[in-house]
Amino acid sequence: MAADADNQAVVVDGHTIKLTNLSKVLYPGSSTGSGGTTKADVISYYASVAAVMLPHLWQRPATRKRWPDGVGTPDHQGPVFFNKDLATGTPDWVSRYVIEHRDHDNAYPVVNDLATLTWLAQLAALELHVPQWRFDNDGTPQRPDRLVLDLDPGEGVSLAECAEVAGWVREILADIGHDPVPVTSGSKGIHLYAPLDGSQTSEEATELARQLALALEADHGDRVTAVMKRSGRDGKVFIDWSQNNGAKTTVSPYSLRGRSRPTVAAPRTWAELADPDLAQLEYDQVLSRVADGIDPFAPLAPVGSGGSRSGPDRLATYRSMRDAGKTPEPVPAEGESIAVRGPDDAPTFVIQEHHARALHWDFRLERDGVLVSWAVPKSPPTDPKVNHLAVQTEDHPLEYGSFEGSIPRGEYGGGQVSIWDAGTYTTQKWRDGKEVIVTLFGRPDGGLGGPAKFALIHTGKGGGRAERNWLMHRMALDPAGEQGQGRSAFPEPISPMLATPGTTSDVGDEDDWAFEMKWDGVRVVVYLAGGEVRLQSRKGRDETATYPDLIDDLAAIGCDSAILDGEIVVLDGQGAPSFGLLQPRINLTRPGDITAAARKYPARLMLFDLVALDGTSWARRPYLARRDALGALVPDRPGSRVVVPPIFEGDLTAAMETSRALHLEGVVAKRRDSIYQTGRRGHTWLKIKHRQTQEVVVGGWRPGQGRRDGGVGSLLVGVPSPEGLRYVGRVGSGFSDHGLAEIDTLVARLARKTSPMIDVPAQDARDAHWITPSQVGEVEYVELTSAGKLRHPVWKGWRPDKSPDEVVWETP
Numbered sequence: 001m002a003a004d005a006d007n008q009a010v011v012v013d014g015h016t017i018k019l020t021n022l023s024k025v026l027y028p029g030s031s032t033g034s035g036g037t038t039k040a041d042v043i044s045y046y047a048s049v050a051a052v053m054l055p056h057l058w059q060r061p062a063t064r065k066r067w068p069d070g071v072g073t074p075d076h077q078g079p080v081f082f083n084k085d086l087a088t089g090t091p092d093w094v095s096r097y098v099i100e101h102r103d104h105d106n107a108y109p110v111v112n113d114l115a116t117l118t119w120l121a122q123l124a125a126l127e128l129h130v131p132q133w134r135f136d137n138d139g140t141p142q143r144p145d146r147l148v149l150d151l152d153p154g155e156g157v158s159l160a161e162c163a164e165v166a167g168w169v170r171e172i173l174a175d176i177g178h179d180p181v182p183v184t185s186g187s188k189g190i191h192l193y194a195p196l197d198g199s200q201t202s203e204e205a206t207e208l209a210r211q212l213a214l215a216l217e218a219d220h221g222d223r224v225t226a227v228m229k230r231s232g233r234d235g236k237v238f239i240d241w242s243q244n245n246g247a248k249t250t251v252s253p254y255s256l257r258g259r260s261r262p263t264v265a266a267p268r269t270w271a272e273l274a275d276p277d278l279a280q281l282e283y284d285q286v287l288s289r290v291a292d293g294i295d296p297f298a299p300l301a302p303v304g305s306g307g308s309r310s311g312p313d314r315l316a317t318y319r320s321m322r323d324a325g326k327t328p329e330p331v332p333a334e335g336e337s338i339a340v341r342g343p344d345d346a347p348t349f350v351i352q353e354h355h356a357r358a359l360h361w362d363f364r365l366e367r368d369g370v371l372v373s374w375a376v377p378k379s380p381p382t383d384p385k386v387n388h389l390a391v392q393t394e395d396h397p398l399e400y401g402s403f404e405g406s407i408p409r410g411e412y413g414g415g416q417v418s419i420w421d422a423g424t425y426t427t428q429k430w431r432d433g434k435e436v437i438v439t440l441f442g443r444p445d446g447g448l449g450g451p452a453k454f455a456l457i458h459t460g461k462g463g464g465r466a467e468r469n470w471l472m473h474r475m476a477l478d479p480a481g482e483q484g485q486g487r488s489a490f491p492e493p494i495s496p497m498l499a500t501p502g503t504t505s506d507v508g509d510e511d512d513w514a515f516e517m518k519w520d521g522v523r524v525v526v527y528l529a530g531g532e533v534r535l536q537s538r539k540g541r542d543e544t545a546t547y548p549d550l551i552d553d554l555a556a557i558g559c560d561s562a563i564l565d566g567e568i569v570v571l572d573g574q575g576a577p578s579f580g581l582l583q584p585r586i587n588l589t590r591p592g593d594i595t596a597a598a599r600k601y602p603a604r605l606m607l608f609d610l611v612a613l614d615g616t617s618w619a620r621r622p623y624l625a626r627r628d629a630l631g632a633l634v635p636d637r638p639g640s641r642v643v644v645p646p647i648f649e650g651d652l653t654a655a656m657e658t659s660r661a662l663h664l665e666g667v668v669a670k671r672r673d674s675i676y677q678t679g680r681r682g683h684t685w686l687k688i689k690h691r692q693t694q695e696v697v698v699g700g701w702r703p704g705q706g707r708r709d710g711g712v713g714s715l716l717v718g719v720p721s722p723e724g725l726r727y728v729g730r731v732g733s734g735f736s737d738h739g740l741a742e743i744d745t746l747v748a749r750l751a752r753k754t755s756p757m758i759d760v761p762a763q764d765a766r767d768a769h770w771i772t773p774s775q776v777g778e779v780e781y782v783e784l785t786s787a788g789k790l791r792h793p794v795w796k797g798w799r800p801d802k803s804p805d806e807v808v809w810e811t812p
Contacts, residue, residue: 017091046256052297058112064083064125068124094109126256129249132146149169149192152237165224170192172216175683186251189237193300225237349423350362351421352418370398389470404418423441437475439477495679501686506686520578521582532555561613666687692783698716699727699757701769715732715795716729719809753770776804779795
């Protein structure tokens with residue numbers, strides 16, 4: 001690189017920063033095959049991830065690990081400097097706060113902007129470490145807003161095994177309301193971050209983390225340790241709980257690591273952690289993810305119970321241009337709670353026709369808790385051959401998405417505003433300040449005239465006001481999208497909320513609860529979009545074709561889009577749900593078989609929750625509000641196969657008596673004010689049973705005698721435990737002839753040579769045949785023996801909607 005290119009002065013956020021030695025190789029080992037990762041690459045990386053990284057650095061004191069000469073090689077590592085205090089010569093514009101230590105004070109920088117991040121990258125500060133708390137605006141340390149657990153694999157432990165332990169941690173944290181986000185550390189292990197509401201001190205957060213680690217060590221002592229000393233960690237995952245101490249720091253998400261290769265502390269999805277080939281990510285992989293709009297750590301950007309966004313105040317400019325006393329527009333105060341959406345909600349858009357001094361259209365996309373906005377003078381283009389100018393304006397609050405009205409003359413934007421179209425959108429690409437590609441799904445009568453795909457491209461030309469200029473281009477839709485029937489037209493899929501086993505004594509004050517029947521059927525989530533219907537099982541399997549007799553009634557529901565939760569049942573001759581009658585309809589794939597079964601065993605859908613409606617999430621609204629809206633959305637029509645059953649408010653006795661009369665398992669108690677927690681087993685929903693039932697994993701079978709000679713006589717079943725699939729008994733009754741034939745076919749397909757279960761008595765294993773433990777069933781039994789086995793179990797049927805790893809003991 002030429003000398004003039006190796007040393008440059010750049011202006012970032014109005015601050016001039018001198019960049020030197022840009023061609024210096026800081027990482028000799030590189031994933032790009034270019035001979036090394038240079039300082040210029042590092043600076044470019046931090047600039048590219050700033051939008052997703054800065055919210056998590058905002059107002060946190062940053063300690064830095066610097067490698068001025070590069071990280072070196074595994075045989076000869078470069079010198080590293082760990083900096084806390086700011087050195088002489090630090091630019092005045094770098095924000096800082098003083099922390100008083102026992103014998104000295106240190107001034108720590110806070111990385112609140114791209115300029116500071118660029119300045120640190122110029123200093124070869126490859127790693128940025130921050131605590132779990134922030135400074136207030138006056139420099140006062142606040143209580144922690146997140147919990148962190150560092151899962152460090154010992155000698156001989158793979159990253160995939162570490163991910164399995166992470167799953168155990170997640171189960172505990174989710175049950176207490178702290179669902180974590182995983183980060184592969186860029187080193188060896190995994191960090192788990194969970195949001196805190198600010199009610200705990202650092203000491204209390206540390207103790208919570210310590211108790212969680214100790215509990216896992218007690219349950220999985222052969223796999224997990226919570227002990228600080230390094231001896232004894234071989235073959236185990238050390239759960240480091242100490243980093244919640246207010247004086248300790250953890251490498252920031254999206255930070256590079258000072259390893260031989262340019263790895264990153266990379267936020268990941270839980271689906272990625274389930275990959276047996278899970279690996280640490282390098283910076284070029286993270287850049288690609290960010291460019292594609294993948295940011296699993298975004299849910300941790302909002303902090304506190306009010307949902308205010310951590311990081312820079314993105315509405316400061318908006319507020320500065322408006323007087324709340326003079327304009328009808330929504331003008332939230334700084335830090336005021338507004339409509340921040342959850343990670344499971346589809347993002348929204350709005351296009352407003354604005355008759356100001358000059359007619360224009362305001363194009364707004366929900367992103368990171370605000371509406372990113374452009375003014376389009378000639379309306380969104382309809383012809384792919386003609387691009388229109390789009391001028392980026394200040395971010396708007398989410399509440400602006402429903403605003404219509406007249407802004408007084410003399411006020412900013414004075415004139416009439418009306419909604420031209422609105423709805424939800426999907427993102428194909430989002431590169432801040434460079435390029436945005438989205439597909440919009442608007443109103444049936446909206447100005448777009450149906451789904452539409454747009455690209456916004458920053459021109460990057462000129463200075464001053466020209467820096468805000470973008471081109472808006474209409475793109476061709478995929479054929480499925482043009483018909484409004486593509487996958488993207490449906491709401492984003494969710495995992496349903498689950499209930500926790502309980503007893504009547506767990507209810508307490510009945511006036512705080514409502515009670516539903518525990519339907520003896522198959523759980524499904526219903527997705528509606530433009531008259532189209534999709535049914536999805538708990539396991540994510542598409543069940544739409546399996547239950548064609550439900551589709552017409554669901555398609556008749558009057559809405560643009562919705563997510564509904566319910567259970568499919570088949571009624572017996574007395575009008576009560578029968579899981580046995582539903583069994584012949586499960587797992588059918590041939591159209592002729594499905595049609596015949598639908599005639600013989602017609603299905604009903606019992607709807608009991610509304611999760612989203614017309615692009616708006618209802619998940620955080622109270623249960624009773626969701627039920628009222630569901631009842632209004634799905635009216636009681638004679639002959640309809642889709643029903644919203646009545647609930648019992650504050651009367652557990654009546655609910656239990658009705659459940660017994662219908663020969664059901666029991667009831668589900670739901671707190672009146674409970675929110676819908678997607679994918680979680682909440683304690684605000686309790687399943688209370690009349691009799692003992694248990695989901696089991698089938699691991700083998702024993703041959704039958706008499707008329708069952710040559711086939712299956714009984715199934716050997718187990719329940720997962722920390723040690724493995726623990727044998728709980730054999731089931732030989734409750735099978736129909738059809739069911740036995742189905743079992744014979746299944747076990748032949750899944751045969752294996754060794755037992756997948758532990759603690760199988762020699763007498764039961766004597767003539768057993770083993771199968772792969774991939775199938776779940778349900779049994780009814782009298783009680784458990786002292787040895788933990790099922791006494792007199794009776795087969796109820798298969799549960800294809802359940803996975804083996806979801807099976808737990810149902811006893812409360």
